[in-house]
Every structure is written in structure tokens, then in C-alpha cells.
Amino acid sequence: MKKLRITSILMVIAALWFVTACGSKPATTETSGKTSEKPAASAAAPSATSKAKSTAVEDIKKKGKLIIATSGNFRPITFMNEQSQIAGLDIDIGNMIAEKLGVKAEFVPGNISGLIPGLIAGKFDLVMSGLTATDERKKIIDFSVPYGKDGTIAATLQDNNKVQDTTKLEGLVVGVIGGSGTHSVIKEIGGYKELKEYPGNAEAFTDLKAGRIDTYAVGNIAAKDYIKNDKSDKPLKLVGEVAAIKPMGVGIKKGEDELRAIIDALIEEKLKDGTIDKLATKWVGAPLPK
Numbered sequence: 001m002k003k004l005r006i007t008s009i010l011m012v013i014a015a016l017w018f019v020t021a022c023g024s025k026p027a028t029t030e031t032s033g034k035t036s037e038k039p040a041a042s043a044a045a046p047s048a049t050s051k052a053k054s055t056a057v058e059d060i061k062k063k064g065k066l067i068i069a070t071s072g073n074f075r076p077i078t079f080m081n082e083q084s085q086i087a088g089l090d091i092d093i094g095n096m097i098a099e100k101l102g103v104k105a106e107f108v109p110g111n112i113s114g115l116i117p118g119l120i121a122g123k124f125d126l127v128m129s130g131l132t133a134t135d136e137r138k139k140i141i142d143f144s145v146p147y148g149k150d151g152t153i154a155a156t157l158q159d160n161n162k163v164q165d166t167t168k169l170e171g172l173v174v175g176v177i178g179g180s181g182t183h184s185v186i187k188e189i190g191g192y193k194e195l196k197e198y199p200g201n202a203e204a205f206t207d208l209k210a211g212r213i214d215t216y217a218v219g220n221i222a223a224k225d226y227i228k229n230d231k232s233d234k235p236l237k238l239v240g241e242v243a244a245i246k247p248m249g250v251g252i253k254k255g256e257d258e259l260r261a262i263i264d265a266l267i268e269e270k271l272k273d274g275t276i277d278k279l280a281t282k283w284v285g286a287p288l289p290k
Contacts, residue, residue, distance in 0.1 A: 073200025148288025
């Protein structure tokens, strides 16, 4: 009887030990032979309340302004007027886009070579600076539907007979705006003795008149405007044919499809009702080639 009582007590103690051990041990998983605690289910799953990334249009409306990068040195497309205010064809079109979005336009002038990198980095919403849709540019940014076309022409001094055409640059010192569509065109043509880069028209035309370059390869629209308004004692001329004619449009960061659709619809509407032709006539003197 005594042995039976001891045996029963030992069995009860063993049962209690088994229940306690099984109930207090944390849940584990096996990984590479090591035991680790299972992560809580809520930590493994993404939060149901997390918000989707806002679109460019939403961001623009939230901040209340459309930030447009432009050279401000490419008359009559974009330039500083006598009142030191930004003006030109692209400025008027940019203001129309901002109005369509229900915000104000803020124009940020800078060298053309830095505008597209700034757009890609998210510093600007758009680039508008007589921007031609070159193959090189289309690889890294999107363009709106075109609102006109422009090409490259050779400008030189009136008494210079060495320069014949932008496609015949052998032995010449050529000037271009660094990072411009024309810059790409001239590099592709090649044959020049030296290629000098400038931040804008003002600096390039100054060097052309000073004889530091033989020719300035420049957009046809800007070249015609400069020569028409030039009152200096060193007259210039345009020679040869307009080369590499390409569509001009608004530069937009890749993937911003909603913003591009809004801009495309507006440009198409303003082309159809004649608004853009009227603006081009105001600034350029005639409707732009389509």
C-alpha cells in the first residue's frame, strides 16, 4: 500500500511537470538547425492602412504651383524682358498649363545642360525651353505632343564667306549652347576644328561677333529673332539650309502619364482653336511649322 501511494504521487508530479513545460515554451521555427521565435503575424504583413504614392498631378495641386525649368536665354521662346521678367512663347504656354491644373506657374531659369537632369531628379515638374524631341532625350524623358518644330541653322558674320552650311563644318570653330538639341546635332555631323559650348544665345553671339568662333549653330527661330533685332555695327547672317528639323514639346518626367495626358489635351485644344498660332505670331512673327 505504501509503495502504491508513493507511485501515485510520483505520477501526479510527472503529469504536472509535463503540462507546465508544454504550456510555457514559446513557439519556434527551425532555420538552419537553430531555433528562433516566430515573428508576429502583424509584423510580417504590410499595413492595410498604408497609402499609395501620390501622383505628380496631386503633388502639384497640393503645393499650389507648377515648377517649370527654362533657360531664360533663348529669345523669343524664353528670355528676360526689359522689366527683368521672364517672357516668351514657352512662358505663355507654361502659364496656360498651370491654369489648366488650377495652380500658378513658377519658372526657374538655368543652363539648358542642367534642366533635364533636374527634371529627372524631381527638382522641376516640367522643362520648357524650345525643347526639341531628339532621340537622345526621348530615352530619358517623355515629351508632350508637339506644338511646333524647329531646326538648326548656321549664323556667322556678314563678311564671312568660309561658312556655307551647318553640315559643312570642316576646319571651323563652331559654337553651340551646351546640352541643347543643336549640340547633339553638331556632334553627330562632326568635322569641325573645335566645338565651344555656351550657356545661351547672348554669350554665343558675343563670341561670334568678337571672332572667337567662325559660326554659331543655333535654333532657326532664335537665330532669326536675334538678327532681326540686332542693332550692332557687326551685322550677322544666316547661311545654308535649316538642318535636323524636330518637333518641340514640353519635357515631362517618365512615368507621369496623367500629367502628360492633361498637357497633351490642352496643347491639342489650343492648336485646334488657333491660340498657339496667335501666340507664335506674337513672339516669333508667324505660326510655327507643324
